[in-house]
Amino acid sequence: xxxxxxxxxxxxxxxxxxxxxxxxxxxxxxxxxxxxxxxxxxxxxxxxxxxxxxxxxxxxxxxxxxxxxxxxxxxxxxxxxxxxxxxxxxxxxxxxxxxxxxxxxxxxxxxxxxxxxxxxxxxxxxxxxxxxxxxxxxxxxxxxxxxxxxxxxxxxxxxxxxxxxxxxxxxxxxxxxxxxxxxxxxxxxxxxxxxxxxxxxxxxxxxxxxxxxxxxxxxxxxxxxxxxxxxxxxxxxxxxxxxxxxxxxxxxxxxxxxxxxxxxxxxxxxxxxxxxxxxxxxxxxxxxxxxxxxxxxxxxxxxxxxxxxxxxxxxxxxxxxxxxxxxxxxxxxxxxxxxxxxxxxxxxxxxxxxxxxxxxxxxxxxxxxxxxxxxxxxxxxxxxxxxxx
Numbered sequence: 001x002x003x004x005x006x007x008x009x010x011x012x013x014x015x016x017x018x019x020x021x022x023x024x025x026x027x028x029x030x031x032x033x034x035x036x037x038x039x040x041x042x043x044x045x046x047x048x049x050x051x052x053x054x055x056x057x058x059x060x061x062x063x064x065x066x067x068x069x070x071x072x073x074x075x076x077x078x079x080x081x082x083x084x085x086x087x088x089x090x091x092x093x094x095x096x097x098x099x100x101x102x103x104x105x106x107x108x109x110x111x112x113x114x115x116x117x118x119x120x121x122x123x124x125x126x127x128x129x130x131x132x133x134x135x136x137x138x139x140x141x142x143x144x145x146x147x148x149x150x151x152x153x154x155x156x157x158x159x160x161x162x163x164x165x166x167x168x169x170x171x172x173x174x175x176x177x178x179x180x181x182x183x184x185x186x187x188x189x190x191x192x193x194x195x196x197x198x199x200x201x202x203x204x205x206x207x208x209x210x211x212x213x214x215x216x217x218x219x220x221x222x223x224x225x226x227x228x229x230x231x232x233x234x235x236x237x238x239x240x241x242x243x244x245x246x247x248x249x250x251x252x253x254x255x256x257x258x259x260x261x262x263x264x265x266x267x268x269x270x271x272x273x274x275x276x277x278x279x280x281x282x283x284x285x286x287x288x289x290x291x292x293x294x295x296x297x298x299x300x301x302x303x304x305x306x307x308x309x310x311x312x313x314x315x316x317x318x319x320x321x322x323x324x325x326x327x328x329x330x331x332x333x334x335x336x337x338x339x340x341x342x343x344x345x346x347x348x349x350x351x352x353x354x355x356x357x358x359x360x361x362x363x364x365x366x367x368x369x370x371x372x373x374x375x376x377x378x379x380x381x382x383x384x385x386x387x388x389x
Contacts, residue, residue, distance in 0.1 A: 009039045009051045016040050065105055065113065072102060073113045087287050090114070091294060135375060136245070137328055137356045139206060139236070144174040144301045147236075148204040149249035150194070152185060152214050153256065158266050166276070167193040168256060169201065170249045175289045176201060176297035177252055179276045181269060187223035190214045194227065195312045200280075202306020206326070208236045210246055221325065221340070221386060229323040229361065230315045232307070236326040239354070245328070255283075319386055325359040337372060337380075344382045350374060359384055 003011075008029055015025050022036040029036075042050045076096045080088045090111045094104035104110065141147050149172065154165035167180040167190060178201050180193035194207070207228055209215040215224050216237060228235045238245035260279045266272040284297040292300045329337055331353055337344040339357055346355070356373045363369040368381035 006051045009042075012036050013040055013043045013051075065109060069102070069105065070113050072097065072100075073105070073110055076100075077114055091288055091290060134353055136354050137373075137375070139208075141172045144171050144176065144304045145202055145204050145306060147172045147206045147208060148201070149208045149246045150197075150215075151210060151246060151249045151253060152190065152212060153253050154185070156261070158269070158272065162269060164269055164272065165189075166256060166261075167197065168249055168253055169194075169197050169207075170252050171201060171204070171297070171301075172248055173292075174297045174300035175248070175287070175292060176284050176301055177280055179256065179280045181273045181276055183269070185214045187214070191223050191227045192312055194224065195231075195309050198231070198309040202304075203231055203233055203309050206234045206236045208238060208246060210238055210243055211240045216340075225325060226319060227312065227315060229320045229325070231309050232323070234324055234326060237328065239328050239330050242330075320361060322362045324361065327357040327359070328354060329357060330354050337382075339370075340384065342382075342384065344370075344372070344380065346372065347379055350379050355379060359386070361386065 008031070012025050012029060012031070012035075016022065016036060017040075022033045022040075025031075025036050026033045039051070073093060076093050077088060080092055080096065090107045093110050093114070094107065097104040105113070139147050148169050150167065150169040152165055152167055155163050156166070157163055163183070165182050165185050167182055168177065170177045178197040180196050182189040182193045198204075209224075215235075216222070225235045243250055256279075260276070264275060266275065286296060288294050288296055327339055329339065331337060331346050331350040333351055335346045335348065335351055337346050337350075337355065337357060350372075353374055358371045358373060360369050360371065365383040365385065368383055369386075370382045370384040371378055372380040372382070
């Protein structure tokens, strides 16, 4: 049975004290003469644990973060955490240190310091669902205004049973957010809320929605889509039952809920609207994102000149003769594109693939105003009725 290193050291010293030569001990134990002499000297130096050995690492790590800097990191984190609206991660701590004239340590070092200091993360939202592993037709976002995501949160209630909805939107390039508190989910309230948001954020090239009834009717397109088109905005709808495709605004909904709505009590809808605007301004001026290289939303949009929307009451009541609407859909084994109450046959090559159905208002329905694309390739054309309500 193999003996431990400590047992070999004890035997070497015992045999040396009995008069055996270091050379003979070294040969029999498979060690060097210097090794034998080392442990004899350790034994002579005294101490009960002489055979256990000593740590070989340096007594102090050469790259250890100074204690003063660690104290500053923890103090900044505690100050941020005291404000329920503020970000509290390593990036936010680093930015605060820079504002104080302190060179921050690397992000991973900040995270380790916070972990040693007992600082924990705020409870966040659950992770996104994984994709199916097939190509998804995303939109290229290069600058502010390329794509906004919108979602309707609610119904929620204030004290006394006052009901409301929060219409939230966020710009994917800058992460600039907008919050509009509306009384109900009617087409008129949602359309008016969108125009109010665009007045602050500017008109996007595309506005992305889920398939909720406030945005698209089961059998046709309604006021929200018509308002988008008259403003020169392309409405884009993610696949049904896949809310993570609107993931940025879904994440912001969680921020709105946990850092704002559940942190205060609101006396009325007017009070709620005032505080929601305060939170919107705070977010855009202070929150920083790695997607924007650490810039705040306000900094990211500083050099841009947004397009201004037309007032809702000035828009035509009929449908425009140009513009397009985009629908992303997943084709299942039945080879059907299900859209606005229609089940449009698809070729076999589209099964288990995502496609983008583009409704072109400049093309008469009799000429096939719906084109179905997969990675730029036209798979099919069809005719689709524009208005449904």
